Amino acid sequence: MTAIDFAAFVDELATLAGETILPFFRTHIGAEDKSRGGVFDPVTEADRAAEAAMRRRIGEAFPAHGVIGEEYGSDRPDADYVWVLDPIDGTKSFISGLPLWGTLIGLMHKGRPVYGMMAQPFTRERFYGDGAAASWRGYPARGSDMSSTRVLRVRECACLAEATIMTTSPMLFAEAEREAYRRVEEKTRLLRYGGDCYAYCMLASGFIDVIVEAGLKPHDIVALTPIIEGAGGIVTTWEGSDAAKGGRIIAAGDRRVYDEAIRLLA
């Protein structure tokens, strides 16, 4: 069974998550603060309900598979196939009404991300890839079959001086990390903050050239890795190792930009 066989099932999970989450978006349901006096880290009922729904469906369809989720932790994390779920990546955008959050659904096989999807139910978009190819699909109308599909491809960019950079927020870096990040940022041509998972999808789509972040969890990046790589991009830790464990992450569309940024981050 190859990774691509899971595509229809991932679509089913994304639909399930979207139907669960969307009624909560732009409603005035209070967000709970799950951090203990630290950074404001809201989590909605939607987040939990969507993860529970996806886990239930995975358990029915693939009882031997493992699941790692943002909300409900790990089940069988040592299984051959492990699903990595973040129902609402970008909860701060979500509670601010901004459509830049997304549902992340990743599949790992023996520790390697083999399929991933970012689904945005408000804009009705899905970005997905298997490491070899990546695509975008838009749904013009609810319940309509008239979806349109595009191949995703990163763009060429010769150097940071010609690059657009994104990071979710400079506040999310520890101080030494922020200095390293600033060395990259100050070389670039255009800067956009915010974005979370949406930024990585714009990199895969060829509109953003480099993303530098820190403190990511596996569920923040596993689903995005096969999309970025499938679109011809690179995603690793700042040290150049496997991104799947999270931590300090760099993604770039063009290896020249990646190499230049990695040197500045070191």
Place this chain on the structure above:
Amino acid sequence: MTAIDFAAFVDELATLAGETILPFFRTHIGAEDKSRGGVFDPVTEADRAAEAAMRRRIGEAFPAHGVIGEEYGSDRPDADYVWVLDPIDGTKSFISGLPLWGTLIGLMHKGRPVYGMMAQPFTRERFYGDGAAASWRGYPARGSDMSSTRVLRVRECACLAEATIMTTSPMLFAEAEREAYRRVEEKTRLLRYGGDCYAYCMLASGFIDVIVEAGLKPHDIVALTPIIEGAGGIVTTWEGSDAAKGGRIIAAGDRRVYDEAIRLLA
């Protein structure tokens, strides 16, 4: 003739602009740099084509009206009725593929903003108001009449410590302004960068509590003023005067947050 009579005409302009702009969004058409060695300030063909189309339509329907546009300057700015247009507010979001830009269409009567719309054709949303009320309309499908409408209302917020703040970028402030802005930002609970016109609409929708910006042009704020005020919010300069001329702008949903922020900005 009251401002509300123009609502259907503004919808027509927004449709014209959206149909002109949308084919350029997320395509790899190069953005031109119109600044002279300064801040990167891209402008697309879409921006110009949409403004030209709207100006043409206004000229046909209301030849005595004035028009002030981001791209093509002022015609009859001293007329009783003056249209204030920004076809793509948020060009940096636009060229980065992010759906946070919007078409701003404002109408002034004897120097006072009396009607405004922010239209986002990719997410198929329109936010509009006349200073007394404001609404949101979503279009589920292209060509469908199944639109849904909601009344927009700011939310209560007792103080900055409970507030979500947005600003397009801290880099857009001059140094003294940035210090003033930081005094406000550091009191708030949650911070989101980016957003441009979309941020003001989220304030009118009750998801953002305060926005602080500087260097705005009339076309950045005139269309948004009747939406913010119609939803019960406040928008002025940092000195508390009329926002319609642009400059250093603060918007807030709750007067308590506005008063606290104004003191810190002074």
